[in-house]
Each structure stands twice: as structure tokens, then as C-alpha cells.
Amino acid sequence: MVTATAPGKIILFGEHAVVYGRPAIASPLSQIRATAKIEAAQTPGVRLLAPDLDIEKSLETTLADGDAFGAAVQQVQAATGITELPPMTITVSSQIPIAGGLGSGAAITAAVIRALATFLGFADLAAPAWVSELTYEVEKIYHGTPSGIDNTVVAYEKPVYFVRQQPQNRIETFAVKRPLHLLVGDTGISSSTKLSVGDVRRQWQAAPSIFEALFDECGQIAEAARAAIENGDLALIGDLMNQNHLVLDKMTVSSPELDQLVEAAQQAGALGAKLSGGGRGGNMIALVTADTETAVRQVLLAAGAKHVLCSVIK
Numbered sequence: 493m494v495t496a497t498a499p500g501k502i503i504l505f506g507e508h509a510v511v512y513g514r515p516a517i518a519s520p521l522s523q524i525r526a527t528a529k530i531e532a533a534q535t536p537g538v539r540l541l542a543p544d545l546d547i548e549k550s551l552e553t554t555l556a557d558g559d560a561f562g563a564a565v566q567q568v569q570a571a572t573g574i575t576e577l578p579p580m581t582i583t584v585s586s587q588i589p590i591a592g593g594l595g596s597g598a599a600i601t602a603a604v605i606r607a608l609a610t611f612l613g614f615a616d617l618a619a620p621a622w623v624s625e626l627t628y629e630v631e632k633i634y635h636g637t638p639s640g641i642d643n644t645v646v647a648y649e650k651p652v653y654f655v656r657q658q659p660q661n662r663i664e665t666f667a668v669k670r671p672l673h674l675l676v677g678d679t680g681i682s683s684s685t686k687l688s689v690g691d692v693r694r695q696w697q698a699a700p701s702i703f704e705a706l707f708d709e710c711g712q713i714a715e716a717a718r719a720a721i722e723n724g725d726l727a728l729i730g731d732l733m734n735q736n737h738l739v740l741d742k743m744t745v746s747s748p749e750l751d752q753l754v755e756a757a758q759q760a761g762a763l764g765a766k767l768s769g770g771g772r773g774g775n776m777i778a779l780v781t782a783d784t785e786t787a788v789r790q791v792l793l794a795a796g797a798k799h800v801l802c803s804v805i806k
């Protein structure tokens with residue numbers, strides 16, 4: 493039996509603008525993970541089980557249904573040259589809420605790719621860059637025009653500074669001088685990143701100069717944030733989060749529920765807060781200190797957060 497996992501993720505700075513080549517910063521959310529388990533089977537064929545979703549299908553059915561599971565398997569087959577798969581059962585489970593902006597799709601795909609490569613005897617291939625690249629191919633099928641940041645952060649499982657560019661994305665790790673204590677508050681509202689990214693694209697096409705200026709602003713904020721993280725300037729990081737949220741709001745990707753959680757966190761003493769990921773629902777993040785963490789967590793729950801997780805970036 494082979495098991496592989498991949499974490500959730502949060503975008504600290506630069507979501508949406510990253511699709512248009514501006515820099516962004518993301519970090520893994522390692523305490524919530526997707527897991528893929530593969531066992532050799534006695535009966536022929538490949539079966540895919542996702543008990544949490546009540547899914548039990550053959551590979552042929554997932555391919556016919558156009559599921560990401562099937563696409564992940566196909567990517568591994570194409571990359572390894574294995575056309576005939578041995579009989580197996582692939583079981584997928586995930587603690588990452590679906591459509592919550594926390595990278596659930598990328599994490600499930602990365603876990604399946606890593607597990608299958610290992611099961612087929614290609615463990616040495618399944619390094620982060622390879623897993624990221626194959627996951628990106630699947631993301632492209634299901635998520636429209638992904639920047640590549642989600643697959644990168646879940647495959648490398650490290651905080652990354654990311655710029656989408658040709659011929660190769662810029663992926664850099666960076667020093668974190670003072671740990672960042674983040675609370676991740678879930679609005680409980682499902683929101684499709686594909687739809688919010690598509691909507692931003694339509695608005696950009698209709699008003700390119702306005703949206704280019706908004707993307708530039710996000711890029712400058714992300715750039716300044718990287719320097720502030722490297723210098724350990726927590727107050728500035730918080731300010732930049734607040735600024736980023738306002739720009740995302742101008743892009744129309746916030747929502748009343750996200751604004752409510754962001755404002756509640758700010759009022760309770762968070763150094764900064766913003767939505768994280770595709771927006772229009774899903775999750776927000778707040779930068780806290782040991783002194784403010786309890787108060788901010790309480791107001792987030794009182795303001796309607798369904799769950800609050802803590803993530804420390806070091």
C-alpha cells in the first residue's frame with residue numbers, strides 16, 4: 493500500500509493579480525491535508541473511491557465524467573509511459589474544505605499524482621517540481637486560467653514568492669525574520685475560484701486600464717510584503733494585508749461575509765486582515781500576535797466564521 497498527502501494553502505498576498513504576471517506570496521496550510529491511498533486489487537481495473545464524497549467509480553467512468561481524479565491518473569500515465577495500469581484501488585480523502593479558497597483541488601490532485609507515481613515504481617520522479625507541473629496540467633483543465641501558484645505551494649509545501657512568467661515561473665523561498673501567526677477564518681460559503689477568476693477576466697477585458705492598475709497595486713503590495721516579511725516588520729505586513737483586501741474589494745472578489753470577518757478581526761486588534769484565495773466566500777486570514785490571538789479568534793467566531801484555524805509561518 494502507498495499513501496501520499498498534500499497540504500492546503502493560503503494566499504498571503506497577490507491573488508488574482510498573480511494570474512496576470514504580478515508577484516504573489518502563498519504558504520502551505522499543513523495541518524489540513526488531502527490524502528491518496530493506493531492498494532493493489534485482486535480484480536482487474538482501477539477503482540477510485542472518495543468515501544467523504546460518496547464516490548465509487550471505475551477509472552473509465554471518472555474519465556467519461558470528466559473528473560479531476562481521472563485526469564490526474566492520465567497525467568502520471570503520460571509522464572511515466574505506463575499505458576496498462578495494474579489492478580488497484582485509489583482512495584482519496586481530504587480535510588480541506590472544497591471551494592473554500594484553500595487549494596483543495598490542487599492538494600487532492602497532487603496527492604493522487606504522488607501516490608500513483610510511487611505505486612508504479614517512479615518514486616524518484618515524484619519530486620516537488622514534477623508533482624507541481626503535472627498538477628498544473630490538471631488545474632488547467634478544471635480551473636480555467638490558473639496562475640500556477642496553488643500547485644506550486646501544495647507540491648513544494650513551503651512558503652513561496654511566485655511570479656507567473658515564460659519560459660519558467662519564478663518560484664523563490666524567502667526568509668521569515670519573525671514568525672507570522674495567522675488565523676484563517678472560514679465564511680462557510682462555497683465559492684468557485686474558476687468563476688471568480690473568470691469574472692475578473694471579463695472585467696479586465698471590459699476595462700483593461702482600470703484592472704491593470706489594480707493588478708499593479710497588488711504586485712507592489714506583494715513586493716513590499718516580501719521585504720517586510722524578510723525584515724520582520726509585522727506592523728507593515730498587517731497594513732499591507734489591509735491594503736490588499738481593499739484592492740481585492742475593488743476587483744469585486746470580496747463579499748459581505750468576508751468584509752464582516754475582515755473588519756471584525758481588524759477591530760479586535762489584528763495587525764491586518766484580508767480575504768485569501770479566489771474570494772466571494774471561502775476563507776480570510778488575519779495576522780495576530782500572542783496578545784491578540786484569543787480576542788481575534790473569538791470575534792471571528794462571533795462574526796460568523798464557521799471554523800478558525802491557526803497557521804504559523806516561520
Ligand code: MEV
Nearest residue numbers: 507508638639640769770
Ligand atoms: C487561487 O488560490 C488564487 C487565484 O489567484 C487564482 C490563481 O492564481 O490561479 C485567485
